[in-house]
Amino acid sequence: MPDIKLTEKQIHQTLDRILPRIEEKYAGTIDNAEWHGFIERINVHFPTLIKLLYELYGRNFDFFYHLESILSTATKMWIQRSPELKALDAIRQSSPQWYQSNNMVGAMCYVNLFSDDLKGLVTKIPYLKELGINYIHLMPLFITPEGDNDGGYAVSSYREVDSELGTMEELSLFAAELRKHGMSLVLDFIFNHTADNHDWAKRALKGDEEFQDYYIMFPNRGMPDQYEKTINPVFKDDHPGCFTYRNRIKKWIWTTFHNYQWDLNYANPEVFTKMSEEMLFLANQGIEILRLDAVAFIWKKMGTNCENLPKAHLVIKAFNSLVKIVAPSLLFKSEAIVHPDEVVKYIGEDECQLSYNPQMMALLWNSIATKKVKLLRHSLSKRFEIPQNCTWVNYIRCHDDIGWAFSNEDAEEIGKNPTNHRKFLSDFFVGRFPGTFSRGLPFQEDPNTLEGRVSGTTASLAGLEEALKENDEEKIDLAIKRILLLHGIILSIGGIPLIYLGDEIGLLNDYHYENDTEKIGDTRWIHRPKFDWELAKQRSDAESVPGRLFQSLQKLIQIRKNNVAFSGSDTEFVDLGDVHVLSYFKRFEEYSLFILGNFNDKTQKIAGIKLRQLGLSKTLTDIVSGRTIIATHTLEVEPYQFMVLVGAR
Numbered sequence: 001m002p003d004i005k006l007t008e009k010q011i012h013q014t015l016d017r018i019l020p021r022i023e024e025k026y027a028g029t030i031d032n033a034e035w036h037g038f039i040e041r042i043n044v045h046f047p048t049l050i051k052l053l054y055e056l057y058g059r060n061f062d063f064f065y066h067l068e069s070i071l072s073t074a075t076k077m078w079i080q081r082s083p084e085l086k087a088l089d090a091i092r093q094s095s096p097q098w099y100q101s102n103n104m105v106g107a108m109c110y111v112n113l114f115s116d117d118l119k120g121l122v123t124k125i126p127y128l129k130e131l132g133i134n135y136i137h138l139m140p141l142f143i144t145p146e147g148d149n150d151g152g153y154a155v156s157s158y159r160e161v162d163s164e165l166g167t168m169e170e171l172s173l174f175a176a177e178l179r180k181h182g183m184s185l186v187l188d189f190i191f192n193h194t195a196d197n198h199d200w201a202k203r204a205l206k207g208d209e210e211f212q213d214y215y216i217m218f219p220n221r222g223m224p225d226q227y228e229k230t231i232n233p234v235f236k237d238d239h240p241g242c243f244t245y246r247n248r249i250k251k252w253i254w255t256t257f258h259n260y261q262w263d264l265n266y267a268n269p270e271v272f273t274k275m276s277e278e279m280l281f282l283a284n285q286g287i288e289i290l291r292l293d294a295v296a297f298i299w300k301k302m303g304t305n306c307e308n309l310p311k312a313h314l315v316i317k318a319f320n321s322l323v324k325i326v327a328p329s330l331l332f333k334s335e336a337i338v339h340p341d342e343v344v345k346y347i348g349e350d351e352c353q354l355s356y357n358p359q360m361m362a363l364l365w366n367s368i369a370t371k372k373v374k375l376l377r378h379s380l381s382k383r384f385e386i387p388q389n390c391t392w393v394n395y396i397r398c399h400d401d402i403g404w405a406f407s408n409e410d411a412e413e414i415g416k417n418p419t420n421h422r423k424f425l426s427d428f429f430v431g432r433f434p435g436t437f438s439r440g441l442p443f444q445e446d447p448n449t450l451e452g453r454v455s456g457t458t459a460s461l462a463g464l465e466e467a468l469k470e471n472d473e474e475k476i477d478l479a480i481k482r483i484l485l486l487h488g489i490i491l492s493i494g495g496i497p498l499i500y501l502g503d504e505i506g507l508l509n510d511y512h513y514e515n516d517t518e519k520i521g522d523t524r525w526i527h528r529p530k531f532d533w534e535l536a537k538q539r540s541d542a543e544s545v546p547g548r549l550f551q552s553l554q555k556l557i558q559i560r561k562n563n564v565a566f567s568g569s570d571t572e573f574v575d576l577g578d579v580h581v582l583s584y585f586k587r588f589e590e591y592s593l594f595i596l597g598n599f600n601d602k603t604q605k606i607a608g609i610k611l612r613q614l615g616l617s618k619t620l621t622d623i624v625s626g627r628t629i630i631a632t633h634t635l636e637v638e639p640y641q642f643m644v645l646v647g648a649r
Contacts, residue, residue, distance in 0.1 A: 006054050011047045018068050026075050034086070038078055041325045046071065048350075049321040053269070056314050061269045070273050070322070077280035078326045084176065085286060085327070092329035099289075099331060099354065099496065100391050102566035105557050106135035106186070106498040108398060110152075111165050114501055114531045118166030118174050125181055127536070131504060131550070132557035135496060136178065137186035137291065139399055141165050145197050145260055147518055151399060151528075153188070153293065154195035154261050158278040168285065175286025184288040186333070191275050192294040193261040200274075201262055205248050214274070216254035216265045216300060218243075224252045231306055235444065242306075256297050266298055266315050276322055283327035289354065291333045292316065295346055308342045316351050333393060337400075340383050340407050349389045357392040357495065358405040359383065364486055365402060366421075367599040368462065369428040369438075373582040379410045381573045384494070391569050392495030396486045396503065397461075401443040401453040401524055402429070422451060429454040429461055437463030437475065439509060441523040455523040458483055459506040464545070468508070476545065478601060480506075481640035484552050485597050488624070488642030491560045492586065492595050494569040502529060504553050505536050505546040559623055559644060564588045574614060580604050581637055585614075594645040598637040606635040620647035 006014075019042065027035060050067060057066075081089075092098060107128065115121040118141075128136060140152030143160045152162075161168050175185040194201055203211035218224055224243040231242055234257055243252040244259040254263040264271050282290065299312040316332065323330050334352035336343045340359040347355045363376040386392065404422040411418040427433040429440040439460045445452030459465060462482040467475035483506070490497040513525035539550035560566045565586040572585040580600035586593045594616060598604050608618065608631045620629045622643045629635065629645075637643060 006051060008047075011050050014050055014064070014067065015043070015046055017064065018071055021068060022071050022075055025072065026079065030079055038075075038325070041328070042071070045321050045324045049318055049325075052314050052318040052321060053272070056266075056272075056311060056318065057269050066269045066273060070276060073273060073277050074280065074322055074326050077277065077284060081284050081327065084179075085284065085329070088179070088288075089327065089329045097389055097568075100389075100568045102564055103561050104135055104496045105132050105491070105560065106137060106393065106496050107131070107133040107501050108137035108139065108186075108498060109501040109531070110139040110399070110528060111141050113528060117164065118161070118170040122174055122177055125177065125183070128183070129181060131499075131554060132561065133499070134181075134183045135186060135289070135498075136183060137289075137498070140188050140190065141171070145195050148258065148260055149195070150258055150261060151522075151524070153190055154193075154258065155190050156195045156197050157199070159281055172285045175288075179286065185286060186289040186291060187282060187287045188293050189279055189282065189290040190293045191264070191279070192298050193255075193257065193263045196260045196262055198262075205246065207249060210270075212249070212251075213268050214265055214271050215262045217249075217251040219251055221252060226302060227300070227306070230303055254300070256294070263297070263300075266311075267300070272315065272318065276319065279319060280322070280326050283323065283330045288329060289331045289333055291335055292352060293335050295334050295352075296336050296338045296342070308336075308338055308345070313345065313351060316346065320350055320352075337403060337405055340379065340405065340410075344383055344386060347386045347390045349387060353390050354393050354496065355386070355390070356398075357394050358403070359407075360392070360490075360493075361395055361397065362402065362405045364396060364489060365429065365461070366404075366406070366425060367582070368482060368486070369425055369433075369436075371600045372579045373597075373599055374414050374579050375406065375410060375416065377573055377575060377582060378414055379406060380571075382410070384569065384571055384573070386569055393498050394490040394493060394495045395498040395500070396458050396490060397456075397500055397527065398498070399500070399524070399528060401455050402440075402461075403453040419451070423449070426452055426454055429456065437466050437479070439463075439465040441509075441526055443523045455526050457507055457509055457527045457529065458486065458500070458503040460509040460527075462486070464506055465508045468545070478640065480545065480548055480552075483549060484556070485599070485640045485642045487553055488556055488595075488644075489582070489597055491556050492566055492593075492644065493584065494566070494571040494586065497560070499553075500527075502531055504550050505532070505539060506549050507532060507535070556624070556642075563591075563593060563623075563644075565591050565593045576606050576610055578604050578606060581606065594647075596637055596641075596643045596645070598639065598641050601639045603639060604637045606631075606637065608633050608635060611635060616645065617647040620645045 111121055115124045141161050143156045143162050144152055144154050161171055178185050200211050200214045228241045233241055239259050242256050244255040245252050255261055256263050296307045298315055299309040300306045301309055332352040333354035334346040335356050336346050337358050346352050367373050367376050404425055408418040411421055428436045429438045430442050431439055440454045440456030443453045443455045463479035467479045507529050509526045510529035513519040519525040535546050538544040538546040541547040542551055565588040567588055574583045576583050580598055581604050582597045584595055611631055618632050620631055622645055624644050
């Protein structure tokens with residue numbers, strides 16, 4: 001089908017036809033000045049939405065009916081938006097790049113593992129403030145099927161909180177309490193699929209064809225077999241291919257991930273309309289950032305691998321345009337664990353303003369294993385720069401497994417065989433490689449090739465579990481230095497650092513998940529331990545392991561917040577000729593910092609002349625250690641040392 005385009009005249013004629021009907025329906029229900037501001041945003045952003053939806057659906061849908069339905073829904077959700085959130089919209093519009101500030105520091109957790117429930121979570125705000133957190137990402141907390149639910153990523157209702165965690169009202173109150181403390185709430189928007197017990201799925205199982213069209217299903221294996229010729233199964237241990245048979249309706253249903261997660265059919269414009277309302281409902285609860293889950297999979301096309309298709313981007317851009325009308329303070333964060341060149345395509349002011357940086361996460365661990373930064377520096381130099389009004393979310397690990405998401409081409413360019421190297425990394429971090437200090441477990445490992453991903457907490461992967469077991473002070477010290485080096489990098493390299501709560505006190509792997517019938521077999525639960533509040537009490541003891549980690553991390557966070565050069569993602573990587581030391585400049589106007597991180601367990605010596613070639617003085621101040629350094633001949637960087645140097649001209 002040829003590209004379908006609308007002329008500007010057609011777009012404005014469409015808006016002129018729809019807008020009076022909306023005004024007639026809703027005008028007079030709200031303050032006149034507010035209404036005019038809303039109409040102004042419609043006039044600015046709805047034409048873009050019209051273009052995107054026409055490009056998505058063309059003549060295959062009742063154009064005016066769906067546009068009017070979408071705008072009517074948007075207006076209804078805006079009217080329901082609280083005055084406090086409308087005030088937040090105005091504040092964010094006056095400071096649109098607020099999320100690029102060096103003051104931003106994020107953390108993530110499961111509600112029930114960190115504080116039992118939402119009421120309890122309110123009492124933990126002082127702890128978050130003590131650490132320096134002002135962005136808190138709660139793992140999925142909606143109601144899910146009993147038993148298997150993919151850690152909350154199988155959603156039964158987007159409008160109901162799991163009763164064991166609290167209520168939607170309590171979630172809204174928690175968001176409001178966070179705002180009082182200058183903190184932002186982040187939640188997942190799981191929009192690729194619903195659980196098979198979502199109301200839409202239930203209706204589909206009863207034979208309602210309207211709701212069957214909300215999903216992708218076929219009466220026999222003909223079409224599924226054609227699709228699966230070019231699709232790579234995600235969880236092949238769970239089920240082969242990407243379809244699941246339901247004998248109740250005698251149909252094969254698209255299930256990219258698990259057989260209880262039904263993929264939504266975005267080729268049906270009604271699905272876009274319905275999911276828009278769910279998204280705006282969440283925005284109206286006070287969510288400031290939505291993590292868009294599984295963005296790569298939301299559009300399907302025969303003959304492709306059904307990942308990262310152009311229309312997936314159009315769907316997200318259409319959601320973005322709608323948000324700019326209804327809830328302009330809301331931001332999107334993409335979760336795309338795909339080839340690094342595809343990750344950056346989701347980043348843009350008109351798409352996702354924030355993005356996870358899975359390449360950097362994987363390559364930080366690569367540098368820990370190899371003690372070298374060549375692949376890390378090479379890859380980041382090619383892709384770290386992103387659109388000016390966007391930012392990375394940098395993390396060491398999250399709730400998910402660690403996959404080796406680096407580019408094959410990058411590895412080959414520095415002389416590494418990517419397949420062999422991924423095998424080495426998996427072996428290293430699951431304790432199979434000779435001399436490794438890491439104590440992870442394999443995830444989704446191929447029994448024939450032993451290729452796979454890795455599960456484990458930061459502390460256990462960095463050697464702290466082994467060191468504590470052996471009661472070896474030298475190994476404990478090295479493990480702590482590794483953990484702090486990794487955190488130092490994500491805090492300084494540019495973007496929003498994201499800490500998995502528990503890492504700041506060195507929580508180790510939790511092997512008890514194997515005793516839980518709902519978790520056994522999924523090694524990711526090893527790195528989702530229940531937060532140990534007794535251990536956290538040791539954070540004030542500078543001699544204890546939790547105290548050494550917490551206080552050092554607290555100091556690094558304060559260094560970040562006290563230096564405006566850490567704003568934004570404008571980072572210049574530098575090759576000092578040392579394969580063990582990552583180095584980069586951070587600048588803001590006339591203020592410049594030079595950062596170094598030694599990934600080796602031996603001291604590295606950097607020639608002073610190299611530093612002066614880069615415009616650094618002979619006398620430097622490391623604001624991490626608080627020491628003045630005279631680098632006339634050499635600069636010594638101790639094992640796993642992280643340095644932030646002041647003294648660049």
